[in-house]
Amino acid sequence: MKNYKPKNRLTTQAYIDGVLSGDRVILSRAITVIESNLESDKILAKEIVQGILPHSGKSIRIGITGVPGVGKSTFIEAFGLHLVKKGHKVAILSIDPSSQRSKGSILGDKTRMEELANLQEAYIRPSASGDTLGGVANKTGETMLLCEAAGYDVVLIETVGVGQSETAVHGMTDFFLLLMLSGAGDELQGIKKGIMEMADLVVINKADGDNITMSKIAQRQYQNALHIFPLSESGWSPVVTTASAIKSIGISNVWKQILKYKTLVDKNGYFLKNRNHQQIKWMYNNINEELKQLFYGSKNIKSELSTLEKGIVASKISPVKAAQQIIDKFKNSFENKNYSNEV
C-alpha cells in the first residue's frame, strides 16, 4: 500500500469542527477517511476520532437484525420517520462484512428508504467494506462516534442476520431489536443460535391484514419461550410486540419499549456499566485480533498448522501437544533473537 495522500483532504481541525457543527457533508467526508485503507488516512482518522471523542456517546444505540425478507428496510424507514417526528436526529449505519462481496447491505440501496433519506434529521450510511469483521466493526464503531458528535441522538445499526455480525452489533449497542415474521419454524433457521437470547425486543413484523391472527399467536409463543430463558444482566425481561412497518402500526410502541428499557437501565446503573464494559472490550478485541494477526500472518506458521491439523484428525498428535509444539517454535525464534540481541 502506497503512502499516497489524497489531495482533497481537509485539515484535522476542519474535520473536527465540521462534525461538531453537524455539517453533513463534512461528516460524510470524515467517515470516508475512517473507511479508507490508505496509511495517511489511518493516521488522520485516529486524530479525527480523538478530537471528537469527548463529544461522543450521547445517543441511544440500537442494534436491529432479522433475516432477509423480514422487512428490515421498511421497518427502519417507518421507525426513523417516527423518531424524526418526535424531534430526534437519527443516524442509520450497518454492519455487513459480506457487502464488499457484492451480496449487498440493504442500506446500499438508499432508495428503499426514500422518504427518510431526504430528511435533514436523518443520516444514512451504508456498511463500510473490509476483509475482516473486526475491521468492519471498527469502522462502523468509529462512524457511530462521529455521528454522535454531529448531534445524532439515536443511532440505529442494522445487520443482515446471517453471520457473526449480530454479535459485533450487540457488542456496540445499548438495545438489541430482533425482527421476525409470524408462521415461524422455517424462517427461523436463518437466525443463528444465540441471536434470540440477545434480543431485548422481538418485533413480529408484517402484522397486518390476514396476518394479524398469526402474528398474535407468534407473539404469545415467543413471549412464552423468552420467559423460560434466563434473565439478562440488565434486569430487563425481553418483550415481544407486533408491528406492520408498511402500515406504520406498532412503531410508536417499539420506541416506548426502548424508552422504558432506558429508564430501567439508567436507574439500575446497567446502562453506564455496559457502555464502559463495551468500550474496554472493544480495545481488547482489537488487541487480540492483532496478536492473532502477528502469529497467523506468518507463512511458516500457516503451512505448519495445516500439517498439524492433519496429524490431529489422524490421531497422530494430540491437540495439546500440537499447540505446544508450534507455540514453542514461535517463542523460541522470538527469545533467541532477544538473547542474541543482549549478548
Place this chain on the structure above:
Amino acid sequence: MKNYKPKNRLTTQAYIDGVLSGDRVILSRAITVIESNLESDKILAKEIVQGILPHSGKSIRIGITGVPGVGKSTFIEAFGLHLVKKGHKVAILSIDPSSQRSKGSILGDKTRMEELANLQEAYIRPSASGDTLGGVANKTGETMLLCEAAGYDVVLIETVGVGQSETAVHGMTDFFLLLMLSGAGDELQGIKKGIMEMADLVVINKADGDNITMSKIAQRQYQNALHIFPLSESGWSPVVTTASAIKSIGISNVWKQILKYKTLVDKNGYFLKNRNHQQIKWMYNNINEELKQLFYGSKNIKSELSTLEKGIVASKISPVKAAQQIIDKFKNSFENKNYSNEV
C-alpha cells in the same frame, strides 16, 4: 517451579501399557501425571497421551450440566448404574475450575455415588485443579482420552452449571444433557444464557410423587420453547423428558434418546465431522491462550493496559487507538530486536 522428578513415577511405556490393559491403578497414576504441574511431569504426560492416542476416541462422550440442587450426582449414579447393567464401562469426569477454591465439585464427594464407585465397570475421577479454565479443560480432555484408551466406552463429563465451563464441556462432548427442575422460573436464573441452546436433551429431574404433574407441564413448556429455537447443525431436534433419578424412573429413556441421536449423527456424518472440528478447535484454543499469555503475561503491558482502560472510560482515548498504541509497542520491541539481530 523446580524440575524435581517425583520418585514414584513409572516409565512412559509402563503407563501406556497399564492404561491400555485397563489397569485402574495405573490409569489413576497416569491421570495424576496429567494433572501435575511439575515440568518433568508435563513432558511425561505428553508422551503418555501421545502413546495412547491411537487407542482413544472410541467412546460416546456425554456432557451433563445443571444448577446445584438439581440432583446431578443422584442422576449420574442412576444413569451410570443403568449403563453398567447394559454392559458398558463408564468413566465419570468433571470440569470445575472453581474446585481448587474449595467450592467443591460434586465428584469430590465420591460417597454420594457409593454404589457406582464400587463397581469395576465405573471409573470416577473428580475435577483437576488449575488456575485457568483452559488449563483445567486440557487436563480433563486428556484424562478423557486416557479413559477411552483404558476401555471405557461411555464418558460422562459433568460441570457445575454456573460459569463458562459448560461451553468447555460442550466443546469436548458428542451429546449435551441439561438437568432441570419443574416449577422453573426462579431456578433458571442459575443457568447462564446460551446453555439452554446447547442442550440435545433436557431432563426434568425429580419427576416423582406430587411433582409428576408439574414436571409434565414443565416438559411441555420446554419442548415448546425449544421448538421455537433454531435447528442445530447436527440435524437433531432437542428432546425434553422427565425422570426421577432417585426412583430410577426415566433413566433408560435417557439412554435411548442418546442412542437415537448417535444413530442419526453417525448416518448424516455429523458425529465424525464434529469430533474432528472439536479436536482441531482444541489446538487453536490452546494456541490462542498461549499467545495471550505471551502478551498479557508481561508486567509492562499489564500496567499500561490499566492506564488505557481508565483513558477509555474517561473518553480520553478511543478503544481502537488504545489497542493500536499498545500493540505497536509490543511489535516494535519485537521487530527492533529482530533487526539488530540481523545486522
